[in-house]
Each structure stands twice: as C-alpha cells, then as structure tokens.
Amino acid sequence: GASQKAKQASTPCTKGDWTKASCPCCESKQVEPLVLVKLGGKVGPETKRWLIRLIGAQQKDGGAGLLAHPGEDAQSSIIVVSAPRCTLLRATEELGLCKTYHTGEMEAFSYNDRDNFRNSNNMEAFLTLAEREYIVKYELEGLRAQKDLRIPGLPDKYTLHNRDNIWQKLCSAGVIVDMFPLHNSEKLKQLKEAWYLGNQLSQPLDSVNEYFGNSVAFYFSFLDFYTWSLLPPAILGLSIAYFSGTFLSIIFLLQNLLSPDIQVDSGLMVSGHMIQAVFSMLWSTVVMELWKRRSATLSYRWGTLQLAERFAEPRPSFHGKLGVNPVTGRVELLFSEWQRDLRMLLVSVPVVGLFLGLVVVGMMCFYWGEAQVKQLHKDWDSYLSQTFLYIPSVLHIVYTNMLGNVYRNVAQALTEFENHREESAFENHLTAKVLVFTFFNNFAVLFHIAFFKQDVSLLRKRLASLLIVTQLVNQVTEVVIPFLVDRFISAPRRNEKEDDPQEDKFRNQRSLPPFPGLFAEYIELLVQFGYLSLFSCVFPLTAVLLLLNNVTEIRSDAYKICKLFRKPFYPPVANMGVWQIAFEILSFASVVSNCWLLLLSPHVQVWGQENGLSGGNLLLMAVIVEHVLFLVKFIIAVVIPDEPYWIRKKREHMEYASMWALRQMVSLSCTHLILKSGCHLFDCFSFSFFQTLEARES
Numbered sequence: 001g002a003s004q005k006a007k008q009a010s011t012p013c014t015k016g017d018w019t020k021a022s023c024p025c026c027e028s029k030q031v032e033p034l035v036l037v038k039l040g041g042k043v044g045p046e047t048k049r050w051l052i053r054l055i056g057a058q059q060k061d062g063g064a065g066l067l068a069h070p071g072e073d074a075q076s077s078i079i080v081v082s083a084p085r086c087t088l089l090r091a092t093e094e095l096g097l098c099k100t101y102h103t104g105e106m107e108a109f110s111y112n113d114r115d116n117f118r119n120s121n122n123m124e125a126f127l128t129l130a131e132r133e134y135i136v137k138y139e140l141e142g143l144r145a146q147k148d149l150r151i152p153g154l155p156d157k158y159t160l161h162n163r164d165n166i167w168q169k170l171c172s173a174g175v176i177v178d179m180f181p182l183h184n185s186e187k188l189k190q191l192k193e194a195w196y197l198g199n200q201l202s203q204p205l206d207s208v209n210e211y212f213g214n215s216v217a218f219y220f221s222f223l224d225f226y227t228w229s230l231l232p233p234a235i236l237g238l239s240i241a242y243f244s245g246t247f248l249s250i251i252f253l254l255q256n257l258l259s260p261d262i263q264v265d266s267g268l269m270v271s272g273h274m275i276q277a278v279f280s281m282l283w284s285t286v287v288m289e290l291w292k293r294r295s296a297t298l299s300y301r302w303g304t305l306q307l308a309e310r311f312a313e314p315r316p317s318f319h320g321k322l323g324v325n326p327v328t329g330r331v332e333l334l335f336s337e338w339q340r341d342l343r344m345l346l347v348s349v350p351v352v353g354l355f356l357g358l359v360v361v362g363m364m365c366f367y368w369g370e371a372q373v374k375q376l377h378k379d380w381d382s383y384l385s386q387t388f389l390y391i392p393s394v395l396h397i398v399y400t401n402m403l404g405n406v407y408r409n410v411a412q413a414l415t416e417f418e419n420h421r422e423e424s425a426f427e428n429h430l431t432a433k434v435l436v437f438t439f440f441n442n443f444a445v446l447f448h449i450a451f452f453k454q455d456v457s458l459l460r461k462r463l464a465s466l467l468i469v470t471q472l473v474n475q476v477t478e479v480v481i482p483f484l485v486d487r488f489i490s491a492p493r494r495n496e497k498e499d500d501p502q503e504d505k506f507r508n509q510r511s512l513p514p515f516p517g518l519f520a521e522y523i524e525l526l527v528q529f530g531y532l533s534l535f536s537c538v539f540p541l542t543a544v545l546l547l548l549n550n551v552t553e554i555r556s557d558a559y560k561i562c563k564l565f566r567k568p569f570y571p572p573v574a575n576m577g578v579w580q581i582a583f584e585i586l587s588f589a590s591v592v593s594n595c596w597l598l599l600l601s602p603h604v605q606v607w608g609q610e611n612g613l614s615g616g617n618l619l620l621m622a623v624i625v626e627h628v629l630f631l632v633k634f635i636i637a638v639v640i641p642d643e644p645y646w647i648r649k650k651r652e653h654m655e656y657a658s659m660w661a662l663r664q665m666v667s668l669s670c671t672h673l674i675l676k677s678g679c680h681l682f683d684c685f686s687f688s689f690f691q692t693l694e695a696r697e698s
Helices: 002-010 045-056 085-094 111-114 127-142 168-170 185-195 207-213 215-231 231-240 250-259 268-301 337-380 384-418 423-453 457-493 500-511 519-538 541-565 576-601 600-608 617-639 645-697
Strands: 035-040 067-069 076-083 098-100 107-108 177-180 319-322 332-334
Touching: 035 127, 035 332, 035 500, 045 067, 045 076, 067 332, 076 127, 085 127, 085 319, 098 337, 107 576, 127 168, 127 177, 127 185, 127 207, 168 384, 177 600, 185 207, 207 215, 215 268, 215 519, 231 268, 231 519, 231 541, 268 519, 268 576, 268 617, 268 645, 337 384, 337 423, 384 541, 423 457, 423 519, 423 576, 457 519, 457 541, 457 576, 519 541, 519 645, 576 600, 576 617, 600 617
Parallel strands: none
Antiparallel strands: 035 076, 035 177, 067 076, 098 107, 319 332
C-alpha cells in the first residue's frame, strides 16, 4: 500500500539486497548508492545475475570488489553500484591521491599505513563524493578476463578471452547501455543555495570539488580568477574610451558597431592604444603566473599535488595484441608506437588539414560577401543597406561555430582511431587537435585583416562583432536551449513525486542529457583570452564586454551543470593540464600581435615620417621592442614562482616521505627474504645432520 511505498522511497536500496563485502571492516549499516548501470532491454535475468556476481567478486578472483544492488528485482534493467571501504582505500593509493595524515599534513596515501590517516574509517569524510563515484567507474572499466569465459545468456561470438576488457565487451554486446554517477539530492540542494541561488560573490570551490570533482572545480576556480583579473584592463579600457575624444563609452561602442568606416583620432586615442597594448602583454603574463600559484595551492588542498601517471590498466577502448609489457612485465594488450605514429601521419594530419582548409574557404566567402554588401550599400545608400553590412560577419560566425562543433566530433573519432593506451595521452592528443583548429578558426580572419590587409578599422569592427554575437550565441546554445528542453520536454517525462521509489528517481536522472564536458567552456575562455591579449589595443572595451559576460557566465555554468545535465564522471587532476599551456602560448603570441598593430597605428607612422624613418627602420624598431617585451615577460615569469614557498616545501616533504617509505619497504622485503633464506638453509642443515647421525648409528 501507500505506507509500503513511502517506506521504499525513504530507503535508498534495501541493505539486504546488496552483495556482501569481502571483509568485516567493510561492513556498514547503510550502503551509499554511487553509480547506476543501465542494462539493455533484452538482457535476461541470468546475464544480470552473472554481472552482479562479477561486480561483487573479490579482485583477486577477477571481480571488481564492489557492492551491487539489482534494483527492484532480477527483471529490472538497472544495477546500482557502491564501493566498500577496502576497495576505496586501495584505489586511493593506485590513483596517487594525497590525504591528511595524523600529523595534519597532506601525505601520499598508502594502504599499508591507512590507520595513520585521518578519517580512514569514515569514507564519506575521507574521500569526496566525486572521488568515490570515480573509483567505482575506475574499477568497473578495469575489469579484465582472467581466462576464456562464456557470458551467460549471450551468443558465443561475445565469449570473453584472456585479458579482454569485460566492460567494453559488455557495452559492444548491448548488455550495458549507460553508466553515470548518481546525484545526492540533499548535497545538491545545499550546493545550489551556496553557489548560484544566493547573492554571494565568492564560489564554494571546496563544495564543488567535493560534489563534482577536481576538473570541474579547477575550471570554475580559473573562471572566477580570470573574471576578477579582467577588472584592471576593463578600467583601463573605459578610461581610454572616455578620454579619447568620445563622449561616452557606450557611444564609442555604438559608433564602432554602426559605422564600420569610422576613423579614430590619431592623437590621444592612438597613445591610449599604445598603453593598452603594452598593458595587455604584461597583464597576460602576470595573470598566468599568479594562476599557477593559485592552482598549486588548490592542488595541495584537494590532495592531487603529487598526482602522477601510473602504470595502471589501459583505457577501456584500447586494443592490441596480447604480450608482455617490457616495463612492468605484466601480460597485457600491446600496440606498437610506429603503428600509432603511422595512423596520425596518414589519417589524423590530413583530416585536420582538410578542416583548416574549410576555415580558409569560409574566410574567403566572408571577404567576397563583405565586398558584395559594401557595393550594395554604395548603390542604395539607405538604412536597410547599412544593416546588410553585418550579415557577412554574422553568417561567418555561425559558420565557424557549426564547423567547430562538427570538428570536435571528428577529432574525438580520430583520437580513438590512434589507439592511445593511457587516458592522459588520449586527452592530450584530443585537446591538441581541438586547440589547433580553434586557434585557426577563431583568429585566422583577425590575423589576416591585421597582418595582410592592414586595415585597423575593419579589424575593430570585426572584433566588436565577434565579441557581441559570439557571447549571445554561446548564452543561447549553452543555457537557454537546454533550459527549454528540460522545462518542456524532459521535466514532464520525469514527473517525479516525493514518495516515488528511490529506483525510479535514479532512472529519472537518465532522462537528462549527458554533460557535454568542459571542452567548450575552456575554448570559450581561451578565445576570450586571445581577443583580449592579441587585439584589445584596437578595441579598448574588449575587457569590459568580457567582464560583463563572465559575471553571468559563472552562474549560468553553475546552473547548467547542477540542473540541466546528468552528473558527470571526472578523474582526479592536479591542474588544468594542457589548457594552461595553451593560455601561456597565447600570452607570448600577444607580443608579436600587439607590436605589429602598434606599427600600423597612424601615430607611429606620422612619428616615423617626421623623423625621416623608413618602413624598414620602423619594422626593425618594432622587432627590437618585441624582443625587449619578450625579455620582460620572461623576467616576470622567473620573478613570480610557479608555487608559493610553503607549497614547495610541502612537495619536497611529501617526496622525501614517499622515498623513505619506499626504502623501508625494500628493507623489509630484503629482511624477509634473508630470514626466509636463513630458515631454508637451517632446515637443509638439520636434515643433513640427522641423516648423517642415522647413518653412523646404523
């Protein structure tokens, strides 16, 4: 009846239906549901029971060492998975996480020394929710067949062979159709109130890290840091716009947008541009150096400072021939480097080149369309024809956005085809492909206008159009459309009630679309950073527009990840990874761009003519200034250490502690070996002595 249904709703999966933990220390009164595995519609009860046994079996027996719950019964299409204490602790050591030692310092976790770490008996306090959920995924995707095995209920073609990845095989067979971490409604409600529902300016980064993981927390931390860092260039840009002969900054903006051929004053305005250019070059370096320090502090606080690549299991989709790893000595799938290099050279590089060619085609069409509408405006000379002047820019922005979305899917497929063994190698190659295309796709037209057409007025108009149109398009595609889909399509289908069984609530989470990842978010910030550091001297209000956009971006991104998408899996990370390198590259590229734009300014040209300097001499002076600025940026990077002093000392202490622990382990192993050998020699001596004694007596 209703009372039974309410009781069922209040219990997040009946304790008695969970598989049993392998050791007494892992027993708990209530099991925390972490991950939901969705099975295919045609999966039979025998296949589901076999999978539950596999998930619950001990790791030494080829299982995942996890806890599994069948849902309502053996006929249902879900399996809810949790993790016992020992599995979580062993995975913490394998992943290289640092935790709080009994002394209060962060130390690399060791399973053998687990009793000396704080809260090691309480997994909810010891590990974050995101870490516990990722460990479940890590263990499931690492399942390997120890021998040839037929899967009950499936045809013989899906038979598992030795060292086959079981999870990948089950996905290809249609047994597993989805896997995602489960929301904790109470924690999510608290996070929403502290994050985007209130009026607070600061972000609850520790709570974000606890709920969504390091990757999401690092993104929002960088977004917050970068947004506040926009204040100095925004104030400078407003000052330049105000004192440049323009009455109000908003009028300045409208003039640049509505009058593409407006000519700016060559006196104070250009001087302001020179100040803006030098400031942007130095600002970008200082911001990235200070971010490195903040990133190191957060990494220590979140326990990922010593995170390093381990010789772990290969990626689930990695394939190859069975062999012995020459480094680890383990029997595993191997794929030669020359084959991977050949795939990249013959397939990936040409395909990436093809898309870069499509960018060039789009740029040529933009120039052709712009010439046509200019001629049309010249012939008609009306307000209607004046609005046509911006149609080529808008169409080109839409084209580049669509091309970028297609390319990201192609880059994903290409990187999968390259067959990288480690997850980090896969992510780095994928990101590198996307970064090359993104840089070319977003900045090719601007560089062409600046370096080849040398048209500062057109560059200013194009940059203003990109800033406004791109931000509007991003807000609509990232927030408005997902909100409408959730409000009018997904929400009515869920139709969730308070007294519904917990299993139904778990299923409802699958009706939300998967989180698209942080790729698009980082690319948006990277493009912003490029506009500001490379070209802001021709449009001083760039930082103002970016600041206004990012103030709303923080809350809209928080709303989106909490409300509009499923909760994502994210592994522990120590920093932003390759994205940080991309921002630093743009910072150094800004020197070349700004020096060239200063060379094109009317103020510099007039000054050169007054002093009898030829174009070659001006170019030589620009090169000298460029090298001086490179030297200044290098000095700033050296003067501002990447890590605070106390973080460096903590890192050195952790390295020393790890080295000492390894030395003790080796010493104990050697002692054990000596004792074992000594006992063996003593047994042999005793046996020989008694044999000799018996022979003499006889």
